[in-house]
Amino acid sequence: MEERKTYIVANWKMNFTMDESSIFLHKLAQKITPAKNLEIILAPSIFTLQSLSLQVDYKQFRLAAQNFYHKDFGAYTGEVAVAQLKGIAEYGLVGHSERRHIFGETIEDTGHKVAAAIRSKVVPILCIGETMSERADGEESDVIYDQLIGGLSGITSHHIKDVIIAYEPVWAISTGGGGTVSAICSPDDLASTIKIIRSHIKHLYGAKVSQNIRVLFGGSVNVENIMSYLQVDGVDGALVGGASLNVESFSNIIKKTKEIRQAKR
Numbered sequence: 001m002e003e004r005k006t007y008i009v010a011n012w013k014m015n016f017t018m019d020e021s022s023i024f025l026h027k028l029a030q031k032i033t034p035a036k037n038l039e040i041i042l043a044p045s046i047f048t049l050q051s052l053s054l055q056v057d058y059k060q061f062r063l064a065a066q067n068f069y070h071k072d073f074g075a076y077t078g079e080v081a082v083a084q085l086k087g088i089a090e091y092g093l094v095g096h097s098e099r100r101h102i103f104g105e106t107i108e109d110t111g112h113k114v115a116a117a118i119r120s121k122v123v124p125i126l127c128i129g130e131t132m133s134e135r136a137d138g139e140e141s142d143v144i145y146d147q148l149i150g151g152l153s154g155i156t157s158h159h160i161k162d163v164i165i166a167y168e169p170v171w172a173i174s175t176g177g178g179g180t181v182s183a184i185c186s187p188d189d190l191a192s193t194i195k196i197i198r199s200h201i202k203h204l205y206g207a208k209v210s211q212n213i214r215v216l217f218g219g220s221v222n223v224e225n226i227m228s229y230l231q232v233d234g235v236d237g238a239l240v241g242g243a244s245l246n247v248e249s250f251s252n253i254i255k256k257t258k259e260i261r262q263a264k265r
């Protein structure tokens with residue numbers, strides 16, 4: 001089996017002005033030393049991406065777009081094409097739960113976006129995850145299957161290796177940071193869902209792909225719990241929202257990640 005990299009992704013959502021982003025990056029850069037097979041990805045708001053791309057040291061960090069449109073160009077006022085991110089962002093989030101649940105992004109939309117990202121050589125990070133009520137009704141496996149089959153509908157077995165999956169149970173997002181629902185995904189919950197995801201991928205693309213595909217976890221990850229999540233078999237990193245907005249806490253998450261990577265060797 002290939003050694004999979006570890007990924008820590010900071011999703012800044014709609015936070016930080018241009019100056020704040022730049023200062024944050026400057027401070028974070030002073031605290032982080034690059035490590036082999038560990039990729040730190042920053043997802044700032046779209047309008048700060050370009051200026052951060054000029055500031056960032058690519059030996060330390062990579063950049064991601066939080067969202068993009070799937071058409072390559074044209075009359076789509078207010079949208080940014082993934083094709084326009086070339087040379088700026090290497091990664092793009094697709095189907096984050098806030099896009100699905102606040103902005104009505106459909107499973108079909110995610111399929112178009114993943115395919116567009118691959119076309120433009122941007123790595124799509126396809127976010128999937130069930131709501132609290134879907135989980136309560138025992139539907140999580142079916143929901144995740146639908147999100148995978150729809151999100152990956154345009155992806156052949158040749159390109160699936162270029163896709164990253166992020167499992168983010170909707171009920172666990174931002175619960176540690178002042179969200180409205182108070183539930184935390186336990187490492188045991190995570191372990192069983194990761195197995196479900198990898199078995200769906202096996203069904204769709206075969207055993208080798210299911211072993212090699214990168215699967216991240218997101219849902220109130222912080223410096224206290226990161227170790228317990230990264231210890232779960234089949235988890236390749238974390239997508240961090242609230243705790244990525246503070247230089248101290250985000251740099252400590254990275255330090256813990258390095259420790260656990262070394263311990264695993």
Ligand code: PEP
Nearest residue numbers: 173174218219220241242
């Ligand atoms: C997210 O936005 O993807 C996320 C996981 O947020 P938080 O870490 O705040 O739960």
